[in-house]
Amino acid sequence: MKAIAQDRYGSPDVLEFGEVDKPAVGDHEVLVRVRAAAVNARDWHLMRGDPYVARLVLGLRRPKERIRGTDFAGRVEAVGEKVTRLRPGDEVFGEADGAFAEYVCAPEGAVAAKPANLTFEQAAAVPLAGNTALMGLRDLGRVRPGQQVLINGASGGVGTFAVQIAKALGAEVTGVCSTRNADLVRSLGADRIVDYTREDFTRGGRRYDLVFDLVGNRSLTDIRSALTPAGTVVLSGGGVSEGGSVFGPMGLLLKGQALSRFAGGHRLLVLTATPNRENLDELRRLAEAGKVSPVIDRTYPLSEAPEAIRYLEVEHARAKVVVTV
Template sequence: MTAVVQDRYGTEPEAVLRTARLARPRIGPREVLVRVCASSVDRGTWHLMAGRPYAVRPVSGLRGPKLPNPGRSFAGVVESVGSEVTGFAPGDQVYGTAVAAFAEFAATRPDRIAPKPAGLTFEEAAAVPVSALTALQAVRDHGRVREGQSVLVTGASGGVGTFAVQLAHALGARVTAVASTAKLDAVRALGADRVIDHTREDCLAGPRGYDAVIDIAGNSRLRNLRRALTPRGRLVITGGEGDGAWLGGTDRQLRAQALSPFTTQHLGTFIASEHADGLRDLTALIDAGALRPVVDRVFTLADTAAAVRHLLDGRHTGKVSLTLPAR
């Protein structure tokens, strides 16, 4: 099969990502082999590729990447199943997560996949798993957003942000979305009640009284984020890039976690779980018309490095997908 290969860490995708011919993965009795029809890139792709911040390396590999490639989200067709797998059969269209998803075939577990939403193309479905699961857990599970609440979403035009705006809107919240000038109309179309151009206005200036702040992008100071919340509001930090090689901006999340027990506000972060239950919840929302992936551009597997570069340039809205040729 053709797959993306990464032999070493590096911050420039063109220098470290290449395609090669590899053997198909061999699956165990509790695994599923999927013929990948599409995949997608996200900010986590770059972190795995670069091995930055260094705090990720105990998992990704201390001196070099343990994973053959940094792909995670995919959509495709079941090729074969292990002897102990139930609920899936060859020919089923599925979506979910796998290790090394930037390839023509990927091995995964049945608890990481779900039937593909019928109304989505493979490229659209591949854009969902990692980013939408993160948004679902940030908005519903950790932000505990409810009908009538006021919610602020920063980084609203990105992969996670476009899903977070729609999810908060679907839960009946009044959504304020933060994006750049060129992306305001796209974010408004997703259900935002109010949009803020971060190039012209500080979205945290003055007390706003948000019941929840879903902080996806930027490096706003913790005290400013807290000031935007109600006295019992909830801050959920899901992103924020920094220049530090060791922590890369995650020190803000750590400080929020440490401070939370000493205030009436709930301040925190989380590591998103990749599981089939969440995927089925997302499918229900997609089928009901309450959620849709925004795919900015589709690249081929051979152009994976260019896809990651497009993501890093920051001009995209929503997700960047990869398509694989039909076999």
């Protein structure tokens, strides 16, 4: 089968489009004929082996998993002997390593029925980003109707889902983004926009019940100054500026864990999102109810997946970038 593989860490130039062996389905897995796959920041972190400390798990000299990509949507080709929920021909979406390929094997528990009202391209954009937003807001943030929620990084892959999910949970939402993305974030339901090129949300005087930080470009002291007395900060990733290439976005997350015991009345929480079928089912319900709609910036054919990752890494893509197979 055709796939995007890599045998060393580096820039998108290390990614190669070519033939690899078709995966064999395990007892608890499904084999999916991929129709579309989404690009995530995770892909270029894995591509570069950045942060370096992650190579202890990913592979010291080269990635253990050769094929890039995580989010996918497609049709079930075959199922393992112990799979009970899915059958060949089912349209599905989910998460698994190796999604930039014609076929991907995924655990049954990381796959769910595709939202009926979404295309394969739209459905592929949902799993990782949508799950991150759902877990950060509903599970860690415990968002309730009427609360004031700020999304820092509202125009990104996770941010565009977070704005919509926060609204679906009944919150009043403030989205932090650049001038060029203000209309997009407003169209997703944000009640208020903070243009970070003109305004600092930590110095505006407004207080929030929850700050969902998807960027990692502000100190925790600054973020806490924007909270209500019993407010919550949920940290999810961010850039490499906080920890450098050694620790990368984990720098801010580690700091959040260390400082959480000194937070007073504030809750400082670190989000680690994991694939979850029940959450995929909830995201499907939200999509089919019209409460969540994926936003796609650009699409690329599978052979140009390296360029798709380069675009996400360099050009600060809005929302999601999708690869079609």
